[in-house]
Amino acid sequence: MKQDTTNCANENTGRATQKFKTGASLSLALFIASAFFGVVANIAEWTMLTNVFVFVMWSSLPCYFVFVILYISSNINGWPGRSFSAITFLPLVLFIFLAFFLIITDAMYIDKAAVIKVLTSHFIRDALQLSIVTSVTTVVIALIFAIPMGYALSRYRFPGHLFADTIVDLPIVFPPLVAGLTLLVFFSETGMGRWIQEDLGLEFVFQPRGIVLCQFIVSASFAIRSTKSAFDDIDRRLENVALTLGCSPWGSFFRVSLPMASGGIMAGAILTWARAFGIFGPLMILVGSFRGKTEVLSTTIFLEQSVGNLEVALAVALLLIFVAMIALGTIRMVGGKALARL
Amino acid sequence: MIRIEDLTFSIGNFRMNKANLHVAEGEYFVLLGQPGSGKSILLECLCGLNKPEAGKIYIAGKDVTNAEPRKRNIGYVPQDYALFPHLSVERNIAFGLHGQRLSLDETAAKVEKNASMLGIKHLLKRRVRGLSGGEKQKTALARALAIEPRVLLLDEPVSALDENTRDKVCMELRELQTTLGITTIHVSHNLEEAFSVADRGAILRNGTFEQIGTLDELLYRPRNSFSAQFMRCGNLFSGYSKGPGPKHNTTYVDVRGFKFVVPGTHNKHIEFIIRPENIRLDKLDASDAKNTNTQIPVKLVRVVNRGTYIRIDCSGPAPVVVHMLHDSFNKLGVSEGDKLLATIQTKTIHILSP
Numbered sequence: 001m002k003q004d005t006t007n008c009a010n011e012n013t014g015r016a017t018q019k020f021k022t023g024a025s026l027s028l029a030l031f032i033a034s035a036f037f038g039v040v041a042n043i044a045e046w047t048m049l050t051n052v053f054v055f056v057m058w059s060s061l062p063c064y065f066v067f068v069i070l071y072i073s074s075n076i077n078g079w080p081g082r083s084f085s086a087i088t089f090l091p092l093v094l095f096i097f098l099a100f101f102l103i104i105t106d107a108m109y110i111d112k113a114a115v116i117k118v119l120t121s122h123f124i125r126d127a128l129q130l131s132i133v134t135s136v137t138t139v140v141i142a143l144i145f146a147i148p149m150g151y152a153l154s155r156y157r158f159p160g161h162l163f164a165d166t167i168v169d170l171p172i173v174f175p176p177l178v179a180g181l182t183l184l185v186f187f188s189e190t191g192m193g194r195w196i197q198e199d200l201g202l203e204f205v206f207q208p209r210g211i212v213l214c215q216f217i218v219s220a221s222f223a224i225r226s227t228k229s230a231f232d233d234i235d236r237r238l239e240n241v242a243l244t245l246g247c248s249p250w251g252s253f254f255r256v257s258l259p260m261a262s263g264g265i266m267a268g269a270i271l272t273w274a275r276a277f278g279i280f281g282p283l284m285i286l287v288g289s290f291r292g293k294t295e296v297l298s299t300t301i302f303l304e305q306s307v308g309n310l311e312v313a314l315a316v317a318l319l320l321i322f323v324a325m326i327a328l329g330t331i332r333m334v335g336g337k338a339l340a341r342l
Numbered sequence: 343m344i345r346i347e348d349l350t351f352s353i354g355n356f357r358m359n360k361a362n363l364h365v366a367e368g369e370y371f372v373l374l375g376q377p378g379s380g381k382s383i384l385l386e387c388l389c390g391l392n393k394p395e396a397g398k399i400y401i402a403g404k405d406v407t408n409a410e411p412r413k414r415n416i417g418y419v420p421q422d423y424a425l426f427p428h429l430s431v432e433r434n435i436a437f438g439l440h441g442q443r444l445s446l447d448e449t450a451a452k453v454e455k456n457a458s459m460l461g462i463k464h465l466l467k468r469r470v471r472g473l474s475g476g477e478k479q480k481t482a483l484a485r486a487l488a489i490e491p492r493v494l495l496l497d498e499p500v501s502a503l504d505e506n507t508r509d510k511v512c513m514e515l516r517e518l519q520t521t522l523g524i525t526t527i528h529v530s531h532n533l534e535e536a537f538s539v540a541d542r543g544a545i546l547r548n549g550t551f552e553q554i555g556t557l558d559e560l561l562y563r564p565r566n567s568f569s570a571q572f573m574r575c576g577n578l579f580s581g582y583s584k585g586p587g588p589k590h591n592t593t594y595v596d597v598r599g600f601k602f603v604v605p606g607t608h609n610k611h612i613e614f615i616i617r618p619e620n621i622r623l624d625k626l627d628a629s630d631a632k633n634t635n636t637q638i639p640v641k642l643v644r645v646v647n648r649g650t651y652i653r654i655d656c657s658g659p660a661p662v663v664v665h666m667l668h669d670s671f672n673k674l675g676v677s678e679g680d681k682l683l684a685t686i687q688t689k690t691i692h693i694l695s696p
Contacts, residue, residue, distance in 0.1 A: 237424040240391050243411040244418040245438030245489060255440070259428050 017074045024067035031060040035100070039107040043115050054108070061100070065093045103321060106314045114311035118319060123291045124300060128319065131296040134208065135276040138215040142223040142272045147265065150227030151257065155236075168228075171221045179217050180282025183210070187286075208294055210287040215276035222271035230264020231257060270331055277324060297323075343367040343525040344388065344493060349397035351387060356380055358387075358549035360397065365542075368523045370516065372536040372557070374572065375546035381529040382421065384546070385495050388527070389418050402492055412441070417486030417494045417524075422502060423478045425470045431457075431481050432466040438489035456484040459518070476507045483515075487522075494519070494526040500535060512538040533574065545569050562617065565695055570615045576663030577616040583608045592688055600659035602636045604691045613694040618665040620690035623654065623674060624683045636686040638662065642678055645671075656684060 038053030069089055073082035118124055153165060171179065187193040187205050196202050204210040234257055242252035258265075280298035283289070289299035297320045304313035344365040351358055358380055365371045373381045386392045388399060390411035399407045406414050425434050435453045444452070457463040460480040465473065473481065479499060486494060499515065500508045516539045519526050530536050536543055537557055544554040545568070552572075553565045564570040570578055581597035588603060595602045595612060604614055626639065640658035652671045654664045662684050666674075676682060 235424060237420045237422075238426060240386070240389070240411075241418060241420060241424045241485075242426075242437070243391065244389050244414070244416055245485070246412045246441035248410075248412065251441075255437075256426060260426075 017071060020067050020071035020074055024064055024071055027060045027064040027067055031057055031064060034060060035104060035107075039104070042108055043110065043112055045112060050108075057104070061097065103318075106318055106321075110311050110315045110318065114309075114315040117312050118315040123295065124297075124316060124319075126292050127295045127297050127300045127316075128323070130208065130211070130294075131277060131298070131320075132323075134211045134215060134296065135273055137212050138219060138276040139223075139269050139273045141212070141216055142220040142276075143227075143265065143269060145220060146223035146227045146268060146272075147258070149224050150261075150265075150268075151231050151253070153224075153228045154231035168221055168224050171218055172225075174218070175281070176214075176218045176279055177281035177285065180214055180285035183214065183217070183282065183286050204286065206287050206290070206294060208287070211283055211294060211296060214282040214286055215279055218279055218282060219272045219275035222275060223265075223268035226268025226271060227261065227265050230261035230268075233264070234260050266331070270328060274324060274328070277327075278320070343369070343402060344527065345398075345400040346388075347398045347400070349384075349387065349394050349399065351383075351392060351394040351397075353383055353392060356383060356549060358384065361549070361551060363544060363551065363554065365525060365527060367525055369542060370519050370526045370528065370540045372540035372543035373527060373529045373546060374531065374533075374536055374543055374560075376531060376572070379546045380549040381531075381546055382497050385418070385497050385527065385529055388493075388495055389416055390414050415489070415492050417489065417491035419479075419482045419486050419494075419496045419499055421498045423482035425473075425478055425481055425485070427470050429470070430466070431462065431468050431470065431473070434470060434481055435466075435484045435488050437485060442489075452488055453484075456488045459487075460484050460514075475503045476511060479503065479511060483518075487524075492525065494524050496526065496528045498529055498531075501530070501532065508535065509538065515539055545572050547572075563692055564615065567613055567694060570694065575615045576618050577621070578613065579615075579660060580611065580613040582611050587688075589688070597660050600638060602660070602686070602691070603688045604693060605688050606693060608693070612696070614691050615694065616662070616686050616691055618653070618663045619651075620687065621662055621664045622685040622687075623656075623664055623666070623676075624685065625674070625676065626681050626683050635688055636691075638684045638686070640682050640684050642676055642680050642682055645678060656682065658684070662686075 034053045034057040038050055038057055041049040041053055069086050072089060073085045076082050076085055149168070153161070153168070184205065185193075187197050197204065202209070204213050238256050238260070239252045242256045243249070247255060278298055280302060283294070283296065283299055284302065287294040289295045289303055295303070297316055301313045301316050301320070304310075304316060344363070346361055346363040348360045348362060349358060350360055356378075361384070373384065375381045383392060387394055388401075390406070390409060390413075394407060397407070398405055401414060401416070426437065429437070432453055435456055436449050439449045439452055453466070454463065457466055460483060462477060462480045462484060465477055465481070470478070470481070479502075483496075483499070496515075500511050503511060512535055515528075519539075528536075528539055540557060542554075542556050543560060545552040545560060547568055553560055553569045555563075560569060561573050564573055564575065567578055579595075579597045579602065581595045581602065584594040584596045584601065586607070587593050591607060592603050592605055593608045595604050595608070595614070602614075604612070638658055638660050640656035640662060642654060643657045644655040646653040646655070648665075651665045651667055654666060654671075656662050656664065664684065
């Protein structure tokens, strides 16, 4: 008899859990759909419809969070446990709310003219293209450095290891603007910089090459750090076994270490790309923002807002966010489980 | 087959100084020692993963001291097996065949042969992640054997397995080694495991070989107190010679006021052991007054059932530990607190070298 009661209770809890899950999914779907249509209605300048969608959007978000909190706490017995899970969940709620609030504020501000300008202007198209080309080039170069560097930092202990390890992180804490300033001083004021620019003919200042250099300086650390920790996670014994099984050190690296570290390397590449794609400060200093030559999306935003085109600036910003989200989503899907921990 | 001459190397705080060892062709040799004694590091040295400072390593008569690991033709199974998690069982086994320039069919045939030899043919397509301990161990073994090594080095190959599997795998290892006739060094810290696989062994302590010999020698004739304790001999005594014993070529030895009759002629301080299974316990009234062996009146303190045997701790002038089979213990019919007589035959006493 007692057994029966327990089963019944479990079944009820199960049903309730299922309800909360459905509720959460539905309200999330409603939120995304109303946000999307709200933005579309706003751009099309249908005021009435926009207001409706905005209302639905902001009311579905709290519903979503309430359902999720109910869902995650429905498997927990006792109020102390439930309130604990709810409180750990709360910062996540606030953070997501903040991020959405910002994006939607952007989206609601722009108008039809701005969208048309962004979609038709060939300068902006050029800037997007240059953004993508330079950031991808940066990622490739960063990986060429990061993979051997990460391996060396992970595997070898040498005098000055701590120093080298710290230097690798330095660009992360370095203000990007300072990086641009330093590069400008290096190329214009030092003998070596001038030699590279003038005698070697490798011009960086006011050149697309300079964009890649700036992006590399401020973002390569992410790839190196991530690659190092990926190699740290690989048991040295696996490489040792490969050596006894007929591999040379190169063979062991390419057949064991590299495939096993690929998840971490990919994660580093994503971080590097995201940083490179959005960087703006050092570019303004080293390469400026010449339409059609050194203008990338992030500098377009600055230029547009500095001449008072706030709508266009925000429309470009949305384009940037959109491209970044598509890229991150695609890489995550292609990268599969290895990237889940990112 | 494997010869180590004056091998010297150090890693961190560990140091091995001028070690010598010879393992004959086709022999199953077990390296015993407590954790941290340098067993695994020595194996890595044989594999070529650690570079020695001095000394020579010969495998099949060839000096391989400075050879790369891949040139040594060694099958190495590290602790916890180190299977490649990104490859299937099949590709793990085939890993070492990559450099041999075989055709796909030849590789597949070799993989299949090794897998069926170890009974894991049904696992070939599986990923490493879901395998049980025993399956992982066999995969690692198949991977090591696939390259047809001259020497097999096993680092604690069964310590991660549960007891039943361990016994079974040990027997299989022994059978496999007998069939293939491959020279094998097996690292272990477990005595039962060592006895179930090996012919000969060595006890290693802090990078020094305490004793090298057959397992019976290690068990019954340990060279020093460390070997005796490592082989779990609970009865280790030391005392001073008190003149000739009752029989020819025996000596009385005084251990804390009690006289033992030990074999041989001694005239100074000696250490000796008696294996716990070689001590006979009787009830006090059943004593034989004319006995020329050592007889100690003791009190039974504790009885511990060890499953296959019973361990009896006795206190007295010389506290002794006795191992008895259940049957004999039941026949004796004693319990804790009873007074008993422990009889030690003189010939079963082993004198440790000074």
